Amino acid sequence: MRFGPTKFPEPVLVTRPLLPNLDSVQRKLAEVWDSRWITNHGRQHTLLEERLTQFLKVGQLSLFNNGTVALLAACKALGLSGEVITTPFTFAATPHVLNWCRITPVFCDIDPISMNLNPHKLESQITPTTTAIMPVHVFGVPCDVAAIQAVADRHGLKVVYDAAHACGIEVNGEGIGTFGDVSMFSFHATKLFHTVEGGALVCKDAISKTEFDLIRNFGIKNEEEVLMPGINGKMNEIQAAIGLLVLDDLAEEHAKRGALIAAYREALEGIPGITCPPVLPNVKSNNQYFVIRIDAERFGCSRDYVCEEFKKYNVFTRKYFYPLCSQFSCYADLPSASQENLPVATRVAEEVLSLPLYGGLSVNDVQKIVAILRSFAGQKNLPNAVAGC
Numbered sequence: 072m073r074f075g076p077t078k079f080p081e082p083v084l085v086t087r088p089l090l091p092n093l094d095s096v097q098r099k100l101a102e103v104w105d106s107r108w109i110t111n112h113g114r115q116h117t118l119l120e121e122r123l124t125q126f127l128k129v130g131q132l133s134l135f136n137n138g139t140v141a142l143l144a145a146c147k148a149l150g151l152s153g154e155v156i157t158t159p160f161t162f163a164a165t166p167h168v169l170n171w172c173r174i175t176p177v178f179c180d181i182d183p184i185s186m187n188l189n190p191h192k193l194e195s196q197i198t199p200t201t202t203a204i205m206p207v208h209v210f211g212v213p214c215d216v217a218a219i220q221a222v223a224d225r226h227g228l229k230v231v232y233d234a235a236h237a238c239g240i241e242v243n244g245e246g247i248g249t250f251g252d253v254s255m256f257s258f259h260a261t262k263l264f265h266t267v268e269g270g271a272l273v274c275k276d277a278i279s280k281t282e283f284d285l286i287r288n289f290g291i292k293n294e295e296e297v298l299m300p301g302i303n304g305k306m307n308e309i310q311a312a313i314g315l316l317v318l319d320d321l322a323e324e325h326a327k328r329g330a331l332i333a334a335y336r337e338a339l340e341g342i343p344g345i346t347c348p349p350v351l352p353n354v355k356s357n358n359q360y361f362v363i364r365i366d367a368e369r370f371g372c373s374r375d376y377v378c379e380e381f382k383k384y385n386v387f388t389r390k391y392f393y394p395l396c397s398q399f400s401c402y403a404d405l406p407s408a409s410q411e412n413l414p415v416a417t418r419v420a421e422e423v424l425s426l427p428l429y430g431g432l433s434v435n436d437v438q439k440i441v442a443i444l445r446s447f448a449g450q451k452n453l454p455n456a457v458a459g460c
C-alpha cells in the first residue's frame with residue numbers, strides 16, 4: 072500500500088532514549104538508598120560490569136562516566152603519543168580525545184560501502200611518529216578488523232576502537248569488543264543501550280583492566296599510594312542502576328527496531344538514488360541506527376533539501392556525519408584534512424541521512440516517513456551546477 076505525504080501531528084525526532092518503567096526505577100533506587108552507597112564502585116556498578124562483560128562477550132570491562140573519558144583513559148593507559156590515524160567520518164569526540172592527549176589526529180579516507188576507515192589507505196598515512204590506529208565502527212557496521220590488525224602488526228601500532236555505535240554487535244559470534252588492543256563503548260542516552268551518560272573500556276587481559284581502573288580513579292591504588300596522574304572517570308550507582316534496568320528492556324527494543332528496519336528496507340526498495348545500509352550476513356546487528364544515502368542526481372534532489380523539507384512534515388532527520396571532523400576549524404589546517412586526501416569521506420558526508428528509529432515508532436509511521444521521502448523525488452533542488460536541469 073502507498074500513502075501520500077502527510078504531516079505528523081507531533082515532532083518525530085531521529086531517536087528517543089529507552090526509558091525503563093518508572094516504578095522499576097523507583098524500586099531500584101530504593102535499593103541504592105538502602106545501601107547508602109551512591110558512587111565509588113558499589114553493588115550496582117559491580118553487577119553492571121558483570122552483566123555487560125557477558126552481554127558484550129568480552130574478557131574484561133571497566134565502566135566509565137562517559138565514553139569520551141573512557142577513550143581518553145585508553146590513550147593514556149596505552150601511552151599513545153605523536154600521531155594517531157583515524158577517520159574523519161565520526162562524532163567530534165574521536166579526534167577531540169586525541170587532541171586532549173596532545174596527539175595529532177591523522178585523517179584517513181573511508182570505504183565507500185562500510186563508511187569505515189579504509190585499511191588499504193592506512194599504510195600511506197603512517198610516519199615515524201605514528202603510535203596507533205583509532206578506527207570507528209560507524210553506525211554499528213564492523214570495520215575490516217583483520218586488515219586493520221595486519222597493518223598494525225606490520226608497523227608495531229596499537230589499535231584502539233571507538234565502538235560507541237557498536238554495543239551488542241557480534242561478528243561470526245564474537246563480541247565486537249574482542250578486536251584490537253582496547254575498545255570504547257558509549258552508554259549515552261542516545262545510544263541503544265545507555266546509562267543516561269556512561270561508557271566502558273573493554274580488553275582481553277586483567278592487567279589492562281587494572282590499569283584502566285586505576286586511571287579512572289585518580290591513579291589511587293590504596294589509601295597511601297597514588298601511582299599515576301589519573302582522572303575522575305567513575306560511573307556512579309544511579310547510572311549503573313539505570314543501566315541494569317535498560318539492559319532488561321534491551322531485547323524487546325532490539326526486536327521492535329528490527330521490525331522497523333525491515334519496514335524501512337521494504338518501503339525504500341526500488342527508489343532510484345536511495346541506498347539502504349549494507350546487510351551483513353555474518354554480523355549480529357544492534358539496530359541502533361538507520362542511515363540511508365541519497366545520490367542527489369539519481370534521486371532528483373539533494374540530501375540537504377530532503378533534510379529541510381522533512382521538517383515541514385514534523386520529521387527531524389539528522390545529517391550524521393556532516394560536516395566531517397576534518398572540516399572543523401580546529402583540524403581543517405592539518406595536511407591530512409584536505410579534500411584531496413579524503414575524496415570518499417567528502418562524498419559520503421554529502422549523502423548520508425539518519426532516519427528516525429526507536430521502539431516507540433510503528434511500521435505505519437515508517438511507511439509515512441518513506442511516503443514523504445518519495446514525494447521529494449525529482450524535485451530537482453540540486454546544488455548550483457545541476458539546479459537548472
Ligand SMILES: *Cc1c(COP(=O)(O)O)cnc(C)c1O
Nearest residue numbers: 137138139162164235257258259
Ligand atoms: C557518542 C559517541 C562518542 C562519545 O560518547 P559519550 O559517551 O557521549 O562521551 C564517541 N564516539 C562516537 C562515534 C560516538 O557516537
